[in-house]
Amino acid sequence: MVYYDHHKETTHSSFNLNNNKSSDPRATHAQVIKSNVTKNIAVFNNLITHYFKSNLSSYAYTLFHQIPSPNVVTWTALITANSNTLLSLNHFLSMLRHSTLPTHRTITSLFATCASLSSLSFGLSLHSLTLKLALSNHPFSASSLVTFYSKCKLPSHALKVFDETPHRDNVSYSAIIVALAKNFCYSDALMLFADMRFQGFDSTEHSVSGGLRAAAQLAALEQCRIIHGHAVVVGLDSNVVVATSLVDGYGKTGLVNDARQVFEDNLYCMNVVGWNAMMAGYATQGDCESTLELFHSMEASGFVPDEYSFLAILTSLYNAGMFLQIDVWLNRMKVDYGLEPALEHYTCLVGGMARAEQLEKAERIAMTMPFEPDAAVWRALLSACADHSAVDKARVMAKRLLELEPHDDSAFVIVANVLSAAGRWDDVAELRKLMKDKRVQKKGGRSWIEVQGKVHVFVAGDWRHERSLEIYQKLAELMGEIEKLGYVPVWSELLHNVGEEKRKEALWYHSEKLAVAFGVLCGSVPPGKPLRIVKNLRICKDCHEAFKYMTRVLEREIIVRDVNRYHRFVNGDCTCRDIW
Secondary structure, X not given: OOOOEOOOOOOOOOOOHHHHOOOOHHHHHHHHHHOOOOOEHHHHHXXXXXXXXXXXXXXXXXXXXXXXXXXXXXXXXXXXHOOOOHHHHHHHHHHHHOOOOOOHHHHHHHHHHHHHHXXXXXXXXXXXXXXXXXXXXOHHHHHHHHHHHHHOOXXXXXXXXXXXXXXXXXXXXXXXHHHHHHXXXXXXXXXXXXXXXXOOOOOOHHHHHHHHHHHHHOOOHHHHHHHHHHHHHHOOOOOHHHHHHHHHHHHHOOOHHHHHHHHHHOHHHOOHHXXXXXXXHHHHHOOHHHHHHHHHHHHHXXXXXXXXXXXXXXXXXXXXXXXXXXXXXXXXXXXXXXXXXXXXXXXXXXXXXXXOOOHHHHHHHHHHOOOOOOHHHHHHHHHHHHHOOOHHHHHHHHHHHHHHOOOOHHHHHHHHHHHHHOOOHHHHHHHHHHHHHOOOOOOOOEEEEEEOOEEEEEEOOOOOOOOHHHHHHHHHHHHHHHXXXXXXXXXXXXHOOOOHHHHXXXXXXXXXXXXXXXXXXXXXXXXXXXXXXXXXXXXXXXXXXXXXXXXXXXXXXXXXXOXXXXXXXXXXXXXXXXXX
């Protein structure tokens, strides 16, 4: 038996494994034994890692079990090699039973494992242990903990860990920026990106891409351009991750031409993710011609389309109103490319068939597809039934939607409007009572507009803005002007029993109208340039109708990105052709 001295781990062993990484670890192991360095545990720790990297795990375990007193580095090698599996956590528990305490490197690997396994309970216990061992303040541990909470969709926990980290670096800043951007805390992500630069930390590809992701979701064009300029200055603009984020950012802010320019400038380094990002930008606009052109170019360049490539195509066809083509492309995806459609692909198909007035076929697809229909599927069917005045079927779809999301206010609103259009007032009254009994409240809509790099957020009837009085005066002026042109309010049935003045007030002060009024009022959006509004929900029919008239009054474009798609209002029309 070979004996090991676990006290003799040094960084400079008499046998240097670093020069033998490309060789067979078994041959290297034999050389170690011949060279008589068997009492230096550092050599065997490195060798264990070498075995794992060479997919010779059985040799690694054999060597590990021959070491009478493995130290923390030995255990960490074992844990890290099995990252993303339960074995990693089991090895950690064995290490603790052998009275060996972890280091920040051990903890970092373990949090990554908990994140990949979505093991919140183990991660919380591990966090508690790091506090007891004073390891949680180390930048590496803190960054991995932030990422863990991010993947568990607990951004407030991630932010608390970051705030309590005394020694921050660009890695910890990158982790929190990405965490917030992935968990819908977009404004916070942008503020921390600015703080990172103010504190003098260098940007990384992750912090820049995280900042761009946040700017894209807010459709904050100026922020996107500022971060783009910063990326150019620090030399990260040609990094494939950053370039892809720029394509995605400009695409989601509606500037597909700018996105295409970045894409073409970095074509040499673009992978399939970058191609998909560019296609998605066109798809959101309903530009199926450009989406398909890019798809064929990607194939010609040697890239193999994946499920996201086809999702972009299906989305573009849906947004372009080419509903019957969706089924054709879904079949091509399965037959010609051997790809299995996901629920999102079937949702496009169901929605497309329903919009094409093939309601029975759409429902049959929803019931027979290889996935349990989720709320998005029933919501797509409900909206289509409402558009085609299929009253009874709309009630069925609403019931299915409410079984999954009992407090979805949109289901009540849509069905109420369909019933009222059919003159079924008793059913409307019953529905209103049910909504009241269930204490369903209309979800708060939010809209925002970016002015001079600052994002201004509005909610319906909002008076919190410092210029609220001026905003309301400007909005009243605009509404008066469009009424002269023939604008007629599109009432929601939930306002049926409300007086006319109250109803008008309820429609006038929607969040997107307030955002437009502010954009016109502040004068910071150059005349002639489009007013860009983002809304967290589907734009309502009344605002959609009002904006058509406003473009004629203002003689400028209004671009709205709602939860479904882009709406570009020009000269009294919308590019969505009233399909959204």
